[in-house]
Amino acid sequence: MRLSSMWNWRRRPRTERRYPVPLTTHQLWMVSLSAPVSRDRNASRTTLYPFTRIDDDSARRWLAEQWEITSRDDLARRLDGLARSGYRARAQRQLGVAPLAWDAALYVDISRRGFGCGMLTEAEAWTALKNIVPAVVGTYASWREYADHYLLGRQVWRDGLRGTSDSSLPAPQSAADTHLRALLDPANRTSPWNLAPWDTIGHPDRAR
Template identity: 60%
Template sequence: MFELFGRLRRQHRAEPPPHEPPLSTHQLWLVSLAAPVNRGGEAARTSLYPFRYRDDAAAGSWLREQWGIPGRDELLDRLDGLLREGYRAPLREQTGTEPLAWDVALYADITRKGYAAGYLDADTAWGLLRAAVRPTVAAYHLWETFARDYLLVRQVWMEGLRGTSSEDFPAPQAVSDAHLRTLLDPANRASPWNLAPWHVISLPDRPL
């Protein structure tokens, strides 16, 4: 799996992303790994491109300001780190679990932003997302368990930020909780988790 990152670092910078084609069930499932992170009306949850409206500059700014990622090499380094260990190593003792969901959600979100910023072409972005499938399906069996673990680790992370003063302080835990409830609501026909239930990644791929 990790040879992928070394090979990608040797490739040239991608061209800006093309118009978004319709996704297959597997592709929607992969994109949906980032759904817990993608709050707000500007977020797109059913396309590889992370925003409802094209904004490549915003993706690049977000990667630089939030993650210190100015280009392709730094992006691949960060993704490699998240998939190998991420934040779960220091959180194991605090949570009593192997909190993979947090790292996977961040990994998928950063991959999509890297695609929007032009650091990755579509094929590369899909390949990176597919690299997260095996460990994720080994750790979870439902979107509900994925969401539960994500929220648990987010709460521990937020507690570690208490006393921090910043305009970019993340949304309160209650906002994240409400967002996850919306994603898990079976009556929410717009939820990507309802459009691509957990088990579809284990079935043959098909057009939506």
């Protein structure tokens, strides 16, 4: 990030000023499904809003550039596609395994950005996140299992980009590996996966 951009970013209000109430344990768990995608230093992993500072335009621009989402209808179609089959359908054909975690992480990330730019209300965003929970809980028993399938799905997706220009290629798989190791590290006190362990969603919700 250039100095001018960094300065402008730091002048923006912090997310907690607009959304001062901390997430409950269940809410943090649901938001944490997108933690593997949130590698950027400006990403928030403990709020429904996707950034550490308020930047609605960035959320809107990212949805348009990365997903061709420019309306609520576009957003609804993308979320429905990820929930129904997503990229795991290709993985199933290629590997005989359907890594739901990759699609779930993208689903939650897109929902949060949709909320961030005003395409979804806060209530609608939480409803969207709740809709994906039963499938995820029914498929995995730990964050490690979730992380392993996320990496598998990401690899299949990345392999499908071969032949595109270098400028459009995503970060190498090693970058995703490193990020997930940090999320799974029990000594990492800032990891949302340590703040909201996997079995959190199976216990009564509570304030943090």
